[in-house]
Amino acid sequence: MSAPLLKLDQVTIRFGGLTAVSALDFQVNDHDLVGLIGPNGAGKTTVFNLITGVYQPTEGTIAFAGQPTAKRKPHQLTKVGIARTFQNIRLFHSLNVFDNVRAAMQVHRTHGVRQALWRGKAYRAAEKEVEDRVMDLLEIFKLGRLRNEDAKNLPYGDQRRLEIVRALATQPKLLLLDEPAAGMNPTEKAELAGLIRSIKDRFQIAVLLVEHDMQLVMNLCERITVLDYGVKIAEGTPTEIKRHPKVIEAYLGEEQIA
Amino acid sequence: MIPGAKRWLVVAIVLIAIVSAFSKQFNSYYLGIAIDVGINIILAVSLNLIMGHTGQFSLGHAGFMAVGSYTAASFTIACTKHVPESAAPFLLVGGLILGGLLAALCGLAVGVPTLRLRGDYLAIVTLGFGEIIRVVFQNMEAVGAASGLSGIPNYTNFFWSWTTAAIAAYAVAALVNSTYGRGFIAVHDDEIAASAMGINPTRYKVTAFVVGAFFAGVAGALYAHHKQTINPTGFDFMKSFEIVVMVILGGMGRTVGVIIAAILLTILPEMLRPVAEYRMIIYSLLIIVIMMARPQGLFTLRSSKGANT
Amino acid sequence: MTDLLQQLINGLALGSIYALIALGYTMVYGVLRFINFAHGDVFMLGAFAGYYLAEPVAKVIPPQTYLGGIVVLLLAMLICALLGVVIEFLAYRPLRKRPKLTVLITAIGVSLFIEYTCQHEKVFGASPRKFPDLIPNTTWELGGLVVGSAQVIVLVTTILLMIALTLIVQRTKIGTAMRAVAFNPQAAALMGVNVNHVISFTFGLGSALAAAGGILFAMNYASIDPLMGVQTGLKAFVAAVLGGIGNLPGAALGGLLLGVVETFAGGMKGISNYRDAIAFGILILILMFKPSGLLGKQQTEKV
Numbered sequence: 001m002s003a004p005l006l007k008l009d010q011v012t013i014r015f016g017g018l019t020a021v022s023a024l025d026f027q028v029n030d031h032d033l034v035g036l037i038g039p040n041g042a043g044k045t046t047v048f049n050l051i052t053g054v055y056q057p058t059e060g061t062i063a064f065a066g067q068p069t070a071k072r073k074p075h076q077l078t079k080v081g082i083a084r085t086f087q088n089i090r091l092f093h094s095l096n097v098f099d100n101v102r103a104a105m106q107v108h109r110t111h112g113v114r115q116a117l118w119r120g121k122a123y124r125a126a127e128k129e130v131e132d133r134v135m136d137l138l139e140i141f142k143l144g145r146l147r148n149e150d151a152k153n154l155p156y157g158d159q160r161r162l163e164i165v166r167a168l169a170t171q172p173k174l175l176l177l178d179e180p181a182a183g184m185n186p187t188e189k190a191e192l193a194g195l196i197r198s199i200k201d202r203f204q205i206a207v208l209l210v211e212h213d214m215q216l217v218m219n220l221c222e223r224i225t226v227l228d229y230g231v232k233i234a235e236g237t238p239t240e241i242k243r244h245p246k247v248i249e250a251y252l253g254e255e256q257i258a
Numbered sequence: 259m260i261p262g263a264k265r266w267l268v269v270a271i272v273l274i275a276i277v278s279a280f281s282k283q284f285n286s287y288y289l290g291i292a293i294d295v296g297i298n299i300i301l302a303v304s305l306n307l308i309m310g311h312t313g314q315f316s317l318g319h320a321g322f323m324a325v326g327s328y329t330a331a332s333f334t335i336a337c338t339k340h341v342p343e344s345a346a347p348f349l350l351v352g353g354l355i356l357g358g359l360l361a362a363l364c365g366l367a368v369g370v371p372t373l374r375l376r377g378d379y380l381a382i383v384t385l386g387f388g389e390i391i392r393v394v395f396q397n398m399e400a401v402g403a404a405s406g407l408s409g410i411p412n413y414t415n416f417f418w419s420w421t422t423a424a425i426a427a428y429a430v431a432a433l434v435n436s437t438y439g440r441g442f443i444a445v446h447d448d449e450i451a452a453s454a455m456g457i458n459p460t461r462y463k464v465t466a467f468v469v470g471a472f473f474a475g476v477a478g479a480l481y482a483h484h485k486q487t488i489n490p491t492g493f494d495f496m497k498s499f500e501i502v503v504m505v506i507l508g509g510m511g512r513t514v515g516v517i518i519a520a521i522l523l524t525i526l527p528e529m530l531r532p533v534a535e536y537r538m539i540i541y542s543l544l545i546i547v548i549m550m551a552r553p554q555g556l557f558t559l560r561s562s563k564g565a566n567t
Numbered sequence: 568m569t570d571l572l573q574q575l576i577n578g579l580a581l582g583s584i585y586a587l588i589a590l591g592y593t594m595v596y597g598v599l600r601f602i603n604f605a606h607g608d609v610f611m612l613g614a615f616a617g618y619y620l621a622e623p624v625a626k627v628i629p630p631q632t633y634l635g636g637i638v639v640l641l642l643a644m645l646i647c648a649l650l651g652v653v654i655e656f657l658a659y660r661p662l663r664k665r666p667k668l669t670v671l672i673t674a675i676g677v678s679l680f681i682e683y684t685c686q687h688e689k690v691f692g693a694s695p696r697k698f699p700d701l702i703p704n705t706t707w708e709l710g711g712l713v714v715g716s717a718q719v720i721v722l723v724t725t726i727l728l729m730i731a732l733t734l735i736v737q738r739t740k741i742g743t744a745m746r747a748v749a750f751n752p753q754a755a756a757l758m759g760v761n762v763n764h765v766i767s768f769t770f771g772l773g774s775a776l777a778a779a780g781g782i783l784f785a786m787n788y789a790s791i792d793p794l795m796g797v798q799t800g801l802k803a804f805v806a807a808v809l810g811g812i813g814n815l816p817g818a819a820l821g822g823l824l825l826g827v828v829e830t831f832a833g834g835m836k837g838i839s840n841y842r843d844a845i846a847f848g849i850l851i852l853i854l855m856f857k858p859s860g861l862l863g864k865q866q867t868e869k870v
Contacts, residue, residue: 052454054450073453073458074450074453074454075452075453075454075455075456075457075458075459076458078453078454078455078456079456083454083455084454086451086454090448090450090451091447091448091451092443092444092447092448092451092452093447093448094443094446094447094511095440095443095444095447099440099443102437102440103437103440103441103443103444103452103455103457104455104456105437106437106438106441106455106456106457107456109437109438111436111437111438112438113433113438113465113469115436115438116432116433116436116438116439117429117432117433119263119264119432123436127436127437130437166455167454167455169455170455170456315668371851371855372851372854374855374858375854375858377667378596378601378602378667378671378812379808379854379858381602381671382602382804382805382808382850383847383850383851383854385801385847386805386846386847386848386850386851387847387851389801389843389844389847390844390847390848393840393841393843393844394841394844396840397840397841495801499675502672503672506668506669506672535687535688536687538679538683539680539683539684539687541679541683542676542677542679542680542683543676543680545672545673545675545676545679546658546673546676546677546680549662549669549670549672549673549676550661550662550673553662553665553666553669
């Protein structure tokens, strides 16, 4: 088998005296749907920031598609195929729904300053293609009719979905979802689960999910990694994780494992 | 048939040419103000790219204008004796491009080191750059030091002022209203989210600074060939601030609003001429009142900008 | 060597004035997170307050005495403190919840308003005036060093005011409240701190220091005009940013550093003409390597 899509090897990051993530080994293969869970403050989002290049690991290496990601900026990593959403929705608030997605098409546009100024035939054809792709994506996620709405005026659930659409517009190989179910009610959560599954199948990509909601992760993910205080305490299938004594201990008193 | 946005540019230039053909009929005082308006539109629209669209608060725009102004003026003064009268428009265009390019170079020099800074820090550093540029000209004997440069040929007319303004407005609007250009606004809204979408914030910020500085330099070049005398104090912090006010009153990131604001704020001081001694007092009070009453800009109805910038 | 020492003394005197003004910038920034552009004008108003107070005070206390000087200084500080509170109340308080940019532009508007109003002939007029001698004008010579009484007063007053400021901020209830608001205004409000009072007090305190700076400046340079606060204010602000804005010792350090560097540069041939650009040159250099200033805390955005 070829190299895994994403491989974290003994990754550690310290902020001052605090070790947020410690010697983490972890991998995601092509078309995987993997969950990363853990109690509050376990370092899940930090792992995302490490993978996407927002932070650089203090020790250890991260490789994406066989290539080390060290020293690469977030926008460079997006270009090679890592996309993400944010825990605290970060849409472009002064752009409308359509343009939020259009802004994320940078990776695959063929023109720059010169073409935008001259607006020749090739430019117009390329822009048309971008527009069609944006609309296709919006339609798939039932956001097409909201195309001219300001992103910040959308209902919460739509904002979360738009963030996913925007991330998909970069045409990733790996999609990182940071607590996509936060603040959703059970019906919305069920819909979301279906959506994530269909994304994985339709776009043929791997999904890495950070989530607080146990039930969602257990139902959705094929493999789960559990973090506690920055340390990996367990890894395995949902059934294995449910029975794992360390996991039960870590979550004891916080919430019941479904 | 020329498609899309370019058509409007051509229509605008034709209209300007027609009006310009009759410009001899106009009172020269009003014509002078009209030329000022064109120049201020260029300044406001170019700062709007940096500040309104990309969100980089800059208090040094007059510095770029000074660079363009001095460069173009030195160029035409040096050349004007060696070429026939009829070559004047070519000299002016040459001066505009040269002034713009040198200003763009300065924009690059300012943009790159200041990128790590945000908000207030960026404001004070750009202000500092503007002041440094001014002090440098103040000490440059070759361009008249503190007393300034005079005897600049009067090449700027209504046609050139407004045509350049139309080109500047088109350029900024065309740039921002493209898939590429949505990146400017994305950087403005949320740098971290933008970089997660494959947008290189540094690249965009520098581009905004360079393009903005280019047009500020062009405006400076027009200004020099309109006033015929320039001196360093004309490009101080106060001038930069006037341009900032145009952008803010116009509603940050709204091309049309910014153009209207540039027109109003050029005419307003002229209208206050009868009360000259209270003019600047009224101006400053107006700024305070407007900031309290309409901080989103004078003409902004909706509270955000969409595709129709 | 004597020459260097002389320059150092001159630089420290100028730097002390920058420091006094910079403290006001930094305090206001600390509690409100915005640049009070009008602060340089309060400095100017302080000098003018001293100018107009000199005569009436001279009727009670003999002119050119240290006591008279101190009385004028304190009165001017009081007047400017009130002015600062009024400016904040009228111009900035209504904008408390607005974007920072709006407030910043308003502050520049206020600054221009003060400058142009004061330049009007019915107010101060635009032409410079000679500042009266408030204190006995003596100079001492110490092994080739020439030190004027005004310079000594600048240094002594600055040190005393800084000690007073430190005591106020660290030891009093209102000072603790100031630090609390600077740290987190919402939390401070929830803890029962009256944020509005604290902000008013901060403006008053900062403006009083600026007024002191204005009078000390006028004593040293003898001439005052309505635009004297523009360049000096800007440089003091640069000093505050240099030290790390929001940081009190940083402002003092930045001010002294800037004063000394400027004075030395002013004495050097070839550079002296660029004196006004030096402050900004240093600022840009330092911010390129330490974006939060010399003593400022590095801030990272949370993702």
